[in-house]
Amino acid sequence: MNMEKVVFGFFIVLAATLNFGFVYGEAADPRHHHLWEFFAAFVVNIVATVLKLGDRTQVGAIHLATSLVALLQLTAAALVWFFASPVDGSLSEDAMVSIVSLSAGALLANVVSVTILIIETTVQRR
């Protein structure tokens, strides 16, 4: 067992699960989408991206690309959240839907990332 592989797999899967957990639920209902879950998903996505940096293989390049896409989507969602939220912290339904759909895009990228991870593992058979 390779500790590096464990950490790598852990963060990629965690990025996807947190992302899913945030997106899951009624899109317009703020009660289904918690701010801290978004924050955690964001941070874990950054960590996953950094872990993927510096790999020169073809698979490594696709891995990095998916992470960058996810990060871009989440950043957009974070900006929407930042500009849409009034002082008291409540969000309009429109803003919530927009944030959730952007995060759903990030989720798709994360799913691709996990899929690549699985394919890579099965191909290597070690």
Add this chain to the structure above:
Amino acid sequence: MGPAFFLAIRRLRPPILVLVGVFAVGIAGLAILPGTTEDGGTWHLTIAEALYFMAYTATTIGFGEIPRAFNDTQRLWVTAMIFASVIGWAYLVASLLALVQDRAFRAALVAGQFRREVRALSTRFYLICGFGETGMLVAKALDHIGLRFALVDIDEARVQEAELLELRQSAPALAADARLPESLIAAGLQKNECAGVLALTNDDQANLAVAMAVRLLHPGIPVLARAMNRETAANMASFGTDHILNPFATFGDYLAMAIASPGSYRLWSWLTGLPGTTLEPETAPPRGHWIVCGYGRFGREVVGAFRSHGLDVTVVDPDEAPHDGLASVRGLGTEAGPLQQAGVKDSVGIVAGTDDDITNLSIAVTARELNPQLFTIVRQNLQANRPLFDAFDANIKMVSSEIIANQCMALIHSPLLAPFLEVVRRETDAWADEVIARLEASIGERTPSIWTVGVTAGSAPAVHRAILFEGSTVTLGDLRRDPARRDERLACEALYAMHKDKPVVLPPDDMLLEPGDRVLFAGRRSARAAQWQALRNLNVLEYVLTGAEAHGWLWRKVARSG
């Protein structure tokens, strides 16, 4: 993005991860911990505000407590985060510094730069493998005549030396093993602009590997390979290496030529001399008994040259191996004993040919003390010892690196020179003396510039056009007329020509030039520059041919109507 970039990113991954972690924990803590307002209520930082606060605190910019004053719990948390983030930044900076000093990273940076420079080479260039004394001489000479080159050497110190060399044009240099094909490919072996490869390392096997790689990876370009052993030379010849440079064998040939025909040797060394030297007085090794100190690769060639002319030789060598029926004395030759035993009093000359410079000088000095009339041939191994050898003033000095460099330059610079030198070797002493006298009368004692003129659209467009389209007759003598005053001769002589695909030695002035002819000239640099105008400019050529000043179209119209 090159390998250096990826290496840098991989090395910086841990500190970046630490910083991401510190920021995440810090932001989360700040957003969760409640603050106290003046009227006793609670307030929270938003995540965006917490990010802002962490960003300016972690980087030690410290704008203060924004948006409002913190309470004690918050301050405790911020204190912890300040220490954590400072450690994170320090870790990042330390990693950056370590990376910059890292050998692998630097090598990757240099290799990346080398690749870019090689890719940018858009003119004809040569690839020099091995940048020792020989390589450096060749590089300087190539630079002198305006040709570009790329360097590969296994020793990083020598590559750095190359960067310190004051060259007119930049030369990409890489520290890599030339035996590996990938090094040669990185150095542009497969580029169309690569005009030839010079394998000049001090390792015969490496030179062999380079020659082989070039044959397979870029067939059709010439390879000049140095071979110190006859076996390597034979191996190289077996797969068609164009020019095999063995300085010892070459010197043996020189010596044989110098004994048989001193004039030919003089002409040869004058024409192949490095720029800036002058015509040496005739130095013919005398006939009689010779002593050869050191019977290695060099000694064998020298003894072979002496014996082929029936000269009597005694070998002085520390090894007591049977020397093919030669008279031999055991010893180094640095002391009087072995030299006297070898008959130094009755000898006409001595060859100090060991592979150690100080030993060679010691031999020569001792021998000259015993017999001041001795003709001395001294082998110089290292360029660094040159002042010593200059001070000793031997009759003939043998420097391997210079012999190879001269050969390389002659082959690269003027391909017609090699066949002419072959003629020189075959011809008689009297013939050579006559050629020297003729050259000296017209161009002086300085080592002449050697160049080739081809009657082609590329090399001499004006002449080519005049012969082909205007039906002019251009003789060889016309190319020697001064474009400023056509009755005067340029300081140059034609040595050799390929006329209608047949070689002509010392072509006469009335030879009619045909398209495709090539002529080898020797002369002053200024003569070459003057001749160049007539070759390229139709008006100058017309003046040279007919004496008529050429004019533009408008002037001709006016002159005709007037």
